[in-house]
Amino acid sequence: NYLWVPADPQVDRNLIMVLRGRTGGDEAAIFAGDLFRMYSKYCESKGWRLEVSSANEGAAGGFKEIICSVTGEKVYGTLKYESGVHRVQRVPATETQGRVHTSAASVAVLPEAEPFDVEINEGEIKWDTFRSGGAGGQNVNKVESGVRLRYNWKNPNTGIVEEILIECTETRDQPKNKERALSRLRTFIYDKEHQKYIDDIASKRKTMVSTGDRSAKIRTYNYPQGRITDHRINYTIYNLAAFMDGDIQDCIDHLIVAENAERLKESEL
Incomplete structure (x- = not known):
C-alpha cells in the first residue's frame, strides 16, 4: 500500500540529461x-520530446559528452x-584481438529548474557570441548564432565563488540559444544548491545514487552474455x-517499486 508515500515534489519536472564517456x-x-x-x-515510445543542447563527438563515434x-x-x-555510472563489458569495435573490455559512461539526470527556483542576477552574466561549426551548410559560418555565458556564482553550501561557463550552439537562432543557455545555467545552479538534499536522500535509499557520488556504478551491460544487471536492486x-533498443520500462518499474518500499519504511521511522 503506497498511498501514504509522500510524493517527490520534483516528479513532474522536465529534465536535463548529461551523458559522458568515462573510462575506456x-x-x-x-x-x-x-x-x-x-x-x-525510450522517450519516443513514451511520446516525450528529447532535444540535444550540445554534443561533443568521439573520435570513433558516439559522444565524449552529450547534453539533452x-x-x-x-x-x-x-x-x-x-543517474550514475553505467558499465559495459564487450569486445570493442576498436579491438583487434577480440578480447572483452570493460568501459564506462556516466549519466546525470537533473530536474529542470523553474525561473523562480533560482536567483540569478542577469546583469552579471557575461555573454559572448561565436560562429557555430559543424554540419549545416552555408549558413553556419556566416552567422554568429553560438552563445557562451560566464557567470560567477557563490555556492551556498561551501561559500566558494565558482565561474560557470555554458555554451549553446543548438539552433541557428541566437535569442533561442541564449534562452537555452540561461535555462541550463538555472538547472546547473539548482542542481548544485539541491546537492545536499539529494545526498541526504541517497544516503537513505539505495535506489537513488547520490549525484555527489557519480562514481557509483549502478548497472552493468554484459554483451557476451546478453545480460543487464542493476546493482542497486539485484535485478x-x-x-x-x-x-x-529502449525497452527499459521493466527495470524502471522495479526501481520505482523498490524506492516506494524504501520511502514507506522511511515514513514509518
Whole structure:
C-alpha cells in the first residue's frame, strides 16, 4: 500500500540529461552514444520530446559528452534512477584481438529548474557570441548564432565563488540559444544548491545514487552474455538487445517499486 508515500515534489519536472564517456577512451564514447540512442528510443515510445543542447563527438563515434533536455509527463520522476555510472563489458569495435573490455559512461539526470527556483542576477552574466561549426551548410559560418555565458556564482553550501561557463550552439537562432543557455545555467545552479538534499536522500535509499557520488556504478551491460544487471536492486535480465533498443520500462518499474518500499519504511521511522 503506497498511498501514504509522500510524493517527490520534483516528479513532474522536465529534465536535463548529461551523458559522458568515462573510462575506456573511444569505446566509452561509443557506449555513451549507445546509451543516448537507448534513451532516445525510450522517450519516443513514451511520446516525450528529447532535444540535444550540445554534443561533443568521439573520435570513433558516439559522444565524449552529450547534453539533452527531455519534456513530457513525469519525465524526471521516471528517469531520475538513471543517474550514475553505467558499465559495459564487450569486445570493442576498436579491438583487434577480440578480447572483452570493460568501459564506462556516466549519466546525470537533473530536474529542470523553474525561473523562480533560482536567483540569478542577469546583469552579471557575461555573454559572448561565436560562429557555430559543424554540419549545416552555408549558413553556419556566416552567422554568429553560438552563445557562451560566464557567470560567477557563490555556492551556498561551501561559500566558494565558482565561474560557470555554458555554451549553446543548438539552433541557428541566437535569442533561442541564449534562452537555452540561461535555462541550463538555472538547472546547473539548482542542481548544485539541491546537492545536499539529494545526498541526504541517497544516503537513505539505495535506489537513488547520490549525484555527489557519480562514481557509483549502478548497472552493468554484459554483451557476451546478453545480460543487464542493476546493482542497486539485484535485478538481472537477459534481453540486452531489446534493452538497448529502449525497452527499459521493466527495470524502471522495479526501481520505482523498490524506492516506494524504501520511502514507506522511511515514513514509518
